[in-house]
Amino acid sequence: MVQNSAQIRRQGPHDFLAYYEFLCAKQDSVPLNAVKINLDKGMLDFNGDKLKLVDWPPILESISINKHLRHIAISSTFQGGLAFADSDISYGKYGSRRKIPPICSKDMTFKLCKALRECLTVSPCLKTLHLHGLPLRERDLITLTKGLAESSSVENVSLANCPISDNGLEIICQSVKYSTSIRLVDFTGCNLTWIGAEHMANIIKHQAMQRHSAAWAESLRYRLPQFDVMSGLRRITLNGNSLIGDRGAAALAHELTEDLWVKAVDLQKCGLSNEGARRLLEALKTNSSLCVLDIRNNPLVDKVLIKTVIEKVLMIAKGQSSEYCWIKPTSTESQKASGPKRGVIPVTVRRRSTYRKAPASLKGTSGGQSSAVAQPKKLSSRSSMIPWRAAARAGRQRCGDVSLVEILNSRINPTGAAAVEVTVESDSEGEDSESEEVVVEVGQTSSSLGATDRITGQQYDRIQMELKECRLSLAAERRARLRAESRLKECELEKGYLRDANRSLSEALGAPGSGSALRTFSSLEDESVLESIENSFNKFHAFLDLLKDAGLGQLASMAGINTSDFQPLGKPQLSSTVGPQQEAAA
Template sequence: MTNTAQPRKEGSSDFLSQYEHICALQGLVPLPAVRTSLKMGMLSFNADRLRLLDWVPLLSALRINKTLPSVSIRSTFQPSLQDTMIEKHKSYARRRIPAVTTKEVTIQLCKAIKGCLTTSTALTNLEFQGILLRGRDIMFLAKGLNKSASLVHLSLAFCPIGDVGLEILCQNLRSVTTLKTVNFTACNLTWRGAKHISTVLKYQAVKRHEEVWAANLRSRNADLEGMGGLKRVTFNSNPLVGDQGAHAFADSICDNLWLRALDLQLCGISSGGAKALLDSLESNATLVILDIRKNPLVDHSLMRAIIDKLNHNAKSTKSEFKWLSSSSLKDFFKSKQKRRTIILGSGRKGKATIRIGIPSKKPILTGRRYVPAKDFYVPDPPPGVPWRTAERAKRTLGEYSQYKKSRNKKIGE
């Protein structure tokens, strides 16, 4: 008991040593991707590559961590695209589905994050990207956020939490004074989710006004920049927010002196919602970023008026935030097609392999010379013709087509 507890106690101050120790106890090898990211001082990895057994030592070390400043876990798996494959090849498809999509892994992951947020005073950045979080998972995550004393940035981009999941988070987010930025890009949110966030902004604005009032009573100058609360809200790629959600945000930023950036790209906003946001800027001199790009229903004159007002605000205040690059779901899930190697078997001369990759644009060899495939048309063979006969006919037809073209060219000369 003592031999196991002592390294565990010492390892709690060093995530890498603790992770390696738990892997050694369970007879597992530490993942190279995890060790590589830890050398850079952060935990960042692709969850799709982890098996079920790989999660056990990782989550055990994460639960008692006290030194990691950043945790980033991402997944690009799309369950909707696998439905047809599951019906055709059920056994193969189940083997290919990552373990991070199961309920057992996600709930244990959120429990580990909750323990880390509760005990750690160094964790400032937490990112979940494309992770399927369910109701119970979000509840554990929200409890950890409520007890956090150091978290500054929270990102749940491409996590389909919906309005219900966001409501659970908002009940605990409003009391987290250290949190400055939240990112809910492509989280399947609607105008109801916008109202939940606007309620948090209003609640924090009231608390800050109370602090300013108390400082004035004591004849002190209130430190507006040093006050806790949200300073950037990112709501990109949620097309169901619409004008109703834009009105909710406009209502929350009217008298807000602390919010600096609000990102609303691809939110289905029209000129009506943009007009409400522009009117709210008349009484707001601190907001420097109001990003409503990629909303084609917004009139260009309104867009120009909003940008002019933001430029006027930026001259008077110096902001640490910058405009985000335009992003969408296609940009996130777009992956470069790579070659795959399939090993068929082994024999005397070695292993037989087949490489499957992007089809090349090389010409087709037809016998005498290389001829591009688009230069002639080869009809499909009629039913009942053997394949050798059909291939011979295609080759002969291709050669005849080239001969006919060269003859016509000579006649024309």
């Protein structure tokens, strides 16, 4: 028995189940099926609300030394939050007493983060770490950050529904920013604001600079840089943070404008309006790498603008890998989970219309039906993770050219052609035309469309997108033109008022008594001008007299001034040499 226990301890890091059962037997407890259920797949995934305090020590010790698990996910659906985490009992909506699970206590969350830090430090296989709904505090996040900073294998980190706020996100970003392995982060419902969005934008900026430096170093060695294998974030999920708003969207859009690596950004229920959506749409004009930009479930954004953004992203993602899928909106899940209200009988009238588009070669097959039509493969918009509104818009384009339906076909089956069947189902009671459910059925065919047809379809879709952008710019120019026309009318009115004032003034000056007044004014003005000229001449002649008295009269002669010019007519000579006798004789 001693030999077996020593062997189990040695194999504990590589066999989670055996070591966990050994620890449970050591403390005389029963191993939980919820913990063991997915261990054969290398996954530890369970809800910690139903675990007792005595069940946690074997789990934490097994996690701390483990080296072979690829996926660790621990969640909690308890809604007490941090307010009741330090007490033992909380009160429900109607005053009922309910016991707080141990996973929500501050000691247990710290022990869990400590065990995860040790696991991240030693494990070379752990790829995914999900902690959902746990009341993580600053101490827990600091401990977890140390493990993430030392890990070289973890790629997917999710803290969905953990109330970490902006300060907690800043702590986590310290490890995400410099990590060489983390590619996907999920901060859904973490009470983030536009400050948290700016933290993520700073990470995008910092990692873009590092990638540009790496690409430049590769180009110096005459190599082509491989963008897909470079380290850094590929997907950022910020759904359910209603305080991000347009300011946070603008910060993300500014960094996504020239980014070449981020593939998906999820901003559902983030409080965006048309301004933030337009900023993101402007970023898509120069961004060529985004495969997903999800701004659905933002009521302040126009539906037409949402469709434009989604279709623009689909145009960018054409021909790229479908690794990054569209996340299903949470609102539909909650509605389905809640079901119809009690006491209300739902009466709905469903309208079903089917549009099938298949190559002409299917019509002449033996048996009247091909295998692709006989056994269609149903693929809904939810299963294919394609926005149902964009799929419905693609289904409505039933023209000769290849439309967005072919884009969906190429993404689902890029090797061969497919017969596409778009089924539109909608409820007729009080719903608008936007609330339509789209089902895309795909079946393999024996023939494929030619390359020229696909090129024509791509060109047609690109022209459609350019047409929509032109329509948006045309609407903006029309608004500017209306403002300019209103201003022009104001200027014309003001010009009319000035003309009337000028006309009235001219009439007043042209009155009978106004002519004599003008002539009197002109004569007075002429007298004053003549008097000023005469005074100037007198001063000039006095100056000449002074020159003559000083013996410098030859200067005047040299200047061509005659002696007769020294004495102006009717005026006495101003000279300092004239004596009293000469004055008397004069």
